[in-house]
Amino acid sequence: MEILILLVVAAVLLFAVKEIRRSLISRPMFGFFKRVLPPLSATEREAMTAGDVWWDAELFSGRPDWHQFLQQKPPQFTEEEQAFIDNQLETLLAMLDDFNIVQQDRDLPEAVWNYIRKEKFFAMIIGKEFGGLAFSPAANSHIVSRIATRSISAAVTVMVPNSLGPGELLTHYGTEAQKNYWLPRLADGTDIPCFALTAPEAGSDAGAIPDSGVLCKGEHDGKEVLGIRLNWDKRYITLAPVATVLGLAFKLYDPDGLLGDQKAIGITCALIPTDHPGVETGERHFPLNQAFMNGTTYGKDVFIPLDWVIGGKDYVGKGWKMLMECLSAGRGISLPALATATGHVTQRMTGAYAYVRQQFGLPIGKFEGVQEAMGRIGGTNYSIESMRRLTVAALCEGKSPSVITAMTKYHMTEMGRQVMEDAMDIHAGKGIQLGPKNYLGHGYMATPVSITVEGANILTRNLMIFGQGATRCHPYVLKEMDAAANPDEEQGLRDFDALLIKHIGFAAGNFFSSVWMGLTGARFNASPISGSTARYYQQLTRMSRALALTADVAMLVMGGDLKRKEMLSARLGDVLSHLYMASAVLKRYEDDGRQSTDLVFVDYALQHHLHAIGEAFRGFFANFPNRFMAWTLRLAIFPLGIRYAKPADALYQGIADAMMEPGKARDRQTFLCYWKDDANDMLGHMELAFVKMKQHEALYKRLQKAEKRGEIAPDLAGSELADAALAAEVITAEEAEHLVEVEQLRLAAIAVDQFAPGTLENKTFA
Known part of the structure; x- marks a missing residue:
């Protein structure tokens, strides 16, 4: 003791x-x-x-x-944001034909470019005092997500100027003169920005960029001024082929001590008009069959005045910190928005397809193997949308949670990849054959883009x-x-x-x-x-x-x-x-x-x-x-x-059944998904077929029982099915008319596109 x-x-x-x-x-x-x-x-x-x-x-x-956590307010829209979503956003969505954008024009139509610039889709993060929209992260995320359900290429085009780029850097760090000159031009679409960070040998390790600038004196506007002589070679730069102003990250050196004793000053960001002497817009990339503008930019011995550094003289050498602080916010909005779009589209359309596509007289969504994949899609999409909302709520509070946005970017893009792969497995041939009726193919090919950019997922x-x-x-x-x-x-x-x-x-x-x-x-x-x-x-x-x-x-x-x-x-x-x-x-x-x-x-x-x-x-x-x-x-x-x-297993089956049931619950969980009530629309034809079949669910069950009794032949479809059922007195004449209509929609929904010889090769044959 x-x-x-x-x-x-x-x-x-x-x-x-x-x-x-x-x-x-x-x-x-x-x-x-x-x-x-x-x-x-x-x-x-x-x-x-x-x-x-x-x-x-x-x-x-x-x-x-x-x-305390549960008391956090969920993100909400202002009246102005809601009006924009209900009007300008819906107008833009109706203008987009993703098949033409990607497979034919390899670009957004001129009318779409003009509309995006006119309605300030590029200016969602720019303050109203400079002519921008000053939208919240909630509105930004919603708008980009909804566009992405229609066209990834259009969504990327809109999201980049509202993420890491000149607009955000100027807003946070620009001098008053820089803000007053550039932000109104970016807001009204006079200028299109891009930001050049990635180099051939510096991707996710952006701190290793070899692009350099040396402080020296040179001539600008007929006067000798203190400035920087730049050399750079950048690639993978979104909007570079059409940009009129270039944000550039480089390492700055001061060998002659023009600013002090420090020789290697560090990473610096500058803003340069693309028509400035020596600035070269290089060739365009083709990122996995997507049509958004992406390309190269380079320059050799390009002299710029020192006041073109974002933030001016006081911000030389502070570029890395600027980039990290801005990236931690933008990373929680842009690429997660694309993943969210994938989740909403795959849940809504896979649920519809799994009911419309039948095998052995049953919707394929009734087979347990398919239900397992459907369960993953619906359950994962619930997590994707939940994560988007929570992260956006933090950003709306003015927070810039770098760890959370890194988690959001990594896991949401990975979950987006998972649901897309499951959806492709269920759709099988319909997901593989590209054409106006394929609502998965372009999204499937775009998935690695989100995985790779803004920090490769492996590194993250x-x-x-x-x-x-x-x-x-x-x-x-x-x-x-x-x-x-x-x-x-x-x-x-x-x-x-x-x-x-x-x-x-x-x-x-x-x-x-x-x-x-x-x-x-x-x-x-x-x-x-x-x-x-x-x-x-x-x-x-x-x-x-x-x-x-x-x-x-x-x-x-x-x-x-x-x-x-x-x-x-x-x-x-x-x-x-x-x-x-x-x-x-x-x-x-x-x-x-x-x-x-x-x-x-x-x-x-x-x-x-x-x-x-x-x-x-x-x-x-x-x-x-x-x-x-x-x-x-x-x-x-x-x-x-x-x-x-x-x-x-019961949870997978319960989710699969819920995905095949139209109503408020399905709408609430896939509210970002855009489609037109038009059988010629890439999502609309599946939605119409699904709703019509659910409305005639009792009729189809009656037909299945008649087939089992041998009253009508198996494997009939379309008008042949209606004629046989009418002849056997299984249905009335009025029901036969409805059945023909529904069968036409069903068969069109499970069909894939096909092209005349030479069409895809842009050839004509005598």
Whole structure:
């Protein structure tokens, strides 16, 4: 007993007496922390600290405040935004014929270009004081998503000037003179912008761009001025072939010390008219059979005045930070909007096609193999739309959550790829044969575009999400890194000591809480609501605590090596991402008023995300190099095993049935999908056939029974089916007329396009 008392007293003295603690614990830990601290380059640090933290920090803390989370207002439109959506947007959508745009003209029609410029589709993020629309991120996302359901090429054309580009950079960093000159011209369509960042040997590693500028004096407008002599070679630049003003990122050097002692100043951004002497617009790319303008630009020994740098002299060398801060917002809108469009189109059209396309006398959507793919489409689309809304809500609050937008870009584009592949499997030949009736083909080919740009997905998942999240979202790590980097070592030690004692308490609390939640199945965790989704909140809190504990141990044990163990850090990033996506699903369900018809989608999504979290932890524990710590963590977090299962078969079937049922629930979940009530429209013909067949569902069931009784021959279609059924007195004359109409729509809906010899080759034959 005396020994136990002595141990307790020693522990109290060790931690409570500052001088003892600092000497015996904090100083050695401070030295260890400085040794294992992952080295950060200047560009890495700027990328790491760009943007804000938001709900991601709550999830990483292990103590998410669900009550506060659910009180967040969902994104809403202003009256002006709604009027634009109801009028200008609908007019533009009606003008788009994607088959002609992509397969024939390889460009938007001149009338569409003119309309986009006239109605300021390029100016959604530009302030009203400069003639722009000043729309919210919610309106921006909605407009781009809805255009993308009609034409990816048109959507990309609209989204680029409203994402990372001259308009946004000028708005945030431009001088008053730059704003007053350029923003009104961009707003009214006088100028079309592009932004050139990617080079032949610098893609996602944009910090490695070789393009350079040297400070020097030269002549401009007949006067000698201080300026920059530029050399660049850029590719993959959207709108470059038609741009009148070029935003350019390059590395700036000052060998003669014209601005100071620093020779290598750093990445800088400038704005250059494309008709400026020496600026060359190169040849056009052809990105996976898409018609949006994309190409090259280059220049050799091009002199520009210094005041063409965005932000002027004060912003030379700050281009990387500018780009990272702007990218963290735009990345959460543009490419996720394309993925959202994919989800809405595939859910609505696949549900319709699976009912219209019949086999063995049944809609193919009644076969379990097809239902499995349909379940993935509907359940995944629910997550896609939920994630879009939650991320847009953060942006509407003025936040720029860089980790969240990285998660959004990566996972939404990957989920878009998944639903598109499932839709193509179900549509089979109809999805393969290109033509005006094919509403999937161009989207399928465009999917890798979203996967690749604004940071390749491999890089985003393996380096950015956890790499940035572990420092930005953790309550102590970034502050500890700052303390360790303090040139005043004693002050750094004092700061580190104050943080360390809190960090130790944080880690200990996470350890014991994880054990308790694992043993009890988190049943004693608080939930902000009651009902069928309450258990999901409890489990997500448990997994949040598990992530906080595991991340701490991983960073402590591996230090800087964790940065290079990309597959391990990616798995922890997956845990954070699926926690965020699951949160988004729960938030949407509450915001929509807990619609009972949505519950099957919610259950699928939550069970999928929890299972993915479990698999990510399983893979992490199996591959963590310190086997003792891996075993200890797994035992602490999952003492009864990892028991999150994939969604049950019944959920897949329930979603498939819901996708084949017209009504408010289907409309609510696919509201972004655009079509015309016209049998000649690429989506409209399928929608019309589906609705008509559902209206005559009882008639078709009667025909099926007549076939089984042998009253009419099997495998009849169209007018032959109507004639046979009428002759057998299975249907009336009036019903026969309706049947002929519906059969014509059905057969046209499952048909594919075909072209006369020479048509596709632009040849004519005698």
